[in-house]
Amino acid sequence: MFSDQDGSAASRRTGETAPVGAREALLGIIEGDAEELVASFYRTFLKHEEAANFLSHSVVQERLSHSLCRWLRAFFRDEPDDTEFAARQKHIGEVHARIKIPIHLVLEGASLVKSGIARRLPASSLTGEEMAAVLILLDERVDLAMRLMSEAYFIGTRQRAQVDEAYRLFSLGQDISMERESQRAALMEWSQSALFGLFGGQGNATLKPISASSFGLWLRHRAGMMFQGAAALDPIEGIMQQIDSVLLPKIADTRTGDASGLPQAVERLQAAIEEINFLLAELFQGAAALENGRDPLTRTLNRRFLPSILSREISLATTSGAAFCVLMIDIDHFKRINDQGGHSAGDLVLRQIADVILDSVRQSDFVFRYGGEEFLVALVETRLEDAVRLAERIRKTFTEQSLRLPDGGELTVTASIGVAAFDGHPDHAYLVNAADKALYRAKEMGRNRVETALPSDHDAPARQDAV
Amino acid sequence: MFSDQDGSAASRRTGETAPVGAREALLGIIEGDAEELVASFYRTFLKHEEAANFLSHSVVQERLSHSLCRWLRAFFRDEPDDTEFAARQKHIGEVHARIKIPIHLVLEGASLVKSGIARRLPASSLTGEEMAAVLILLDERVDLAMRLMSEAYFIGTRQRAQVDEAYRLFSLGQDISMERESQRAALMEWSQSALFGLFGGQGNATLKPISASSFGLWLRHRAGMMFQGAAALDPIEGIMQQIDSVLLPKIADTRTGDASGLPQAVERLQAAIEEINFLLAELFQGAAALENGRDPLTRTLNRRFLPSILSREISLATTSGAAFCVLMIDIDHFKRINDQGGHSAGDLVLRQIADVILDSVRQSDFVFRYGGEEFLVALVETRLEDAVRLAERIRKTFTEQSLRLPDGGELTVTASIGVAAFDGHPDHAYLVNAADKALYRAKEMGRNRVETALPSDHDAPARQDAV
Structure with a gap:
């Protein structure tokens, strides 16, 4: 549907079918410069804070550079009403939805590629009119690809958001009071083993960090999903970091050197654990209130x-x-x-x-x-x-x-x-x-x-x- | 961030700042032709099946034509790094997400507007080079707007999909066996009142259609959401339509004219209601299986x-x-x-x-x-x-x-x-x-x-x- 639509848009726009020369000029620029175009795309995007998150890994760069090159080269070879052309753009949209690349970044990338090609036009031997025809063709083709891509992206994103939410509610729907008790227990287990390690006969045995404990793993890998965006999450994470990077090393120091600071350090550890316990209770309480589909007082819908x-x-x-x-x-x-x-x-x-x-x-x-x-x-x-x-x-x-x-x-x-x-x-x-x-x-x-x-x-x- | 990004992209692309003439030429075309541009946008989109769904209502056309005109006129007046420009595009993205207009339609609309303007260029007194500059400026500005819009759209769409899913699961989480019994009862209530109306003393009293009964309303306005996409939904809807448009009129006919066909017509009605009852059971059964987050046999995750x-x-x-x-x-x-x-x-x-x-x-x-x-x-x-x-x-x-x-x-x-x-x-x-x-x-x-x-x-x- 869109390719037909677009074919006619192309004719409408130039007043006639795009000149054969325009397409060949574009093919020439891309064939010659695809790699440099892609390289400059990455140079620009790596300076872009949000985009860099998705591209900074070397594996990604290597593979993505490769596929971007291939994508560009195939771009003006295929006819836009080619079903393979459409299938390729839709597939890219699905992948982008899967890895959750924000769509505005993809559109920005497309604009970068367009401007990269446009910048090369003055150096060509094209007349002004021919340049205009090339620009129109370039723009139409890239826009068509972005439409096909974003259609697939939109469907994928909606589905993913639904499944994510279903999973979150499923996690919450598990026996939440049991979960709460079992995480309280996991926290106590860690602190107990820390205390035994400290006062027991193991001498300089290293203390296991709380962030690597069963409780620490749960907080990052389960609670983060269940209690999405809850206010208590970050403070708990912060206290755990403080325990691991400040309190435990301090306790270890007092054991090997001057022991006079030990009682105070242990007291601070105790206070930190109590604070986590308090925040944990808050986390579970908040969830119960949040998930209610009805107003608790009137039983009308939320x-x-x-x-x-x-x-x-x-x-x-x-x-x-x-x-x-x-x-x-x-x-x-x-x-x-x-x-x-x-x-x-x-x-x-x-x-x-x-x-x-x-x-x-x-x-x-x-x-x-x-x-x-x-x-x-x-x-x-x-x-x-x-x-x-x-x-x-x-x-x-x-x-x-x-x-x-x-x-x-x-x-x-x-x-x-x-x-x-x-x-x-x-x-x-x-x-x-x-x-x-x-x-x-x-x-x-x-x-x-x-x-x-x-x-x-x-x-x-x-x-x-x-x- | 994007406006800066784009400002520099603009210079990169033309090799220098966009000539003042290009912007003024664009402003001229838009000032003079905004209404005709918008009208042709609607003419094209109303022929477009998917888009027409969103535009066919006269209220929408009237209001949207108006805002599209305003949008176009403000478009090249503002500087792109104007925060108001960005705020306006984001607001439009939010509205589009709210009314669930597919983003590819919005992008297609933008391409239509671009091509409408491009088509007017040859009639202007611009040189080829100037036309190229105008095209680049036009493209960049529209693309920037689409990026800002789609960023807001994406966020809105994700949030909406999550809330939709939360509501669906909330509906399902309500006491579902009670819901099932209460809808069975609603169905029987209708058929009973139909039979009383038929054989009671009310003579020619019209029979209330099942689609307007409590059961019919529930099926369309609750079940459609709860059992999204379930296979039994459409058949139930189909049988209800058959009852209302074929069976009830037939029964009414036999009462006023030749009564010999009555027993057979009543039997067919009974069979139809039994069929609905059967499909209803299927609907509720399917939901229980579907919503399980765990594999029922092994208790591992779905x-x-x-x-x-x-x-x-x-x-x-x-x-x-x-x-x-x-x-x-x-x-x-x-x-x-x-x-x-x-x-x-x-x-x-x-x-x-x-x-x-x-x-x-x-x-x-x-x-x-x-x-x-x-x-x-x-x-x-x-x-x-x-x-x-x-x-x-x-x-x-x-x-x-x-x-x-x-x-x-x-x-x-x-x-x-x-x-x-x-x-x-x-x-x-x-x-x-x-x-x-x-x-x-x-x-x-x-x-x-x-x-x-x-x-x-x-x-x-x-x-x-x-x-």
């Missing part, structure tokens, strides 16, 4: 799934032509409940509020806790008038239904609700924002009411943090 | 996590400089056990084989079931000589340890093992392949032995299906 669900529903609605609506519900003056009855009152009331909403919708709808006392409801296959009717019903239920307070008292609340119908825009942030603006208007107009989004409410994406 | 784990270990080894090795273990003549003792013997023996391997490695290593009787072991922070020693120990354990058979008998097995050390290549497929080649040599050389990968074994990626 807001982080909002993009996944809304964009899927939007694409279903786009394909099927079915209607799709969003309600944004905010409880009026909720702060007063917290102010008067404390957070336990607020929490109890909020739970009952969520139940009212959950009981009002169908099993196939989605209820999210969007903010403190704000809920977002996604109503599948629902037209605007039905969504407004439902919103009215929810609003009315609140005014009629008493909610319990922890002290046995009761209260009723009112809700302001904004309703927006999907209007075809593929970006869900616009839909959320439209409902939000309607909600804002309901508040402005005195609260305890339902407002529908105006067409102009659909004109901007949601608040920055909404997506 | 091979689908191989890319996630190996590529993470490779990047850890690259950063830290630590050694990293892979063992590929295959049991010799395993087929004989299945042939003689049947699959139950094979399964029992395989479980004990896996235990031998699992007991031989550390907690921080990874053991995968790679194939039928083939296991892959990833040994973190392990040098080649230690990996070979471990492989020897495993090989020896097999020759010494009797394995139980279901009939109370015993047998011993032997294993061939290939060992490969990470050599710096970022693609894990190469490492897996090197171990595989060494294993092959161990087989060739008479089995029950350990072979180490030769440098030349690292020269090709793994078998197609390995990654």
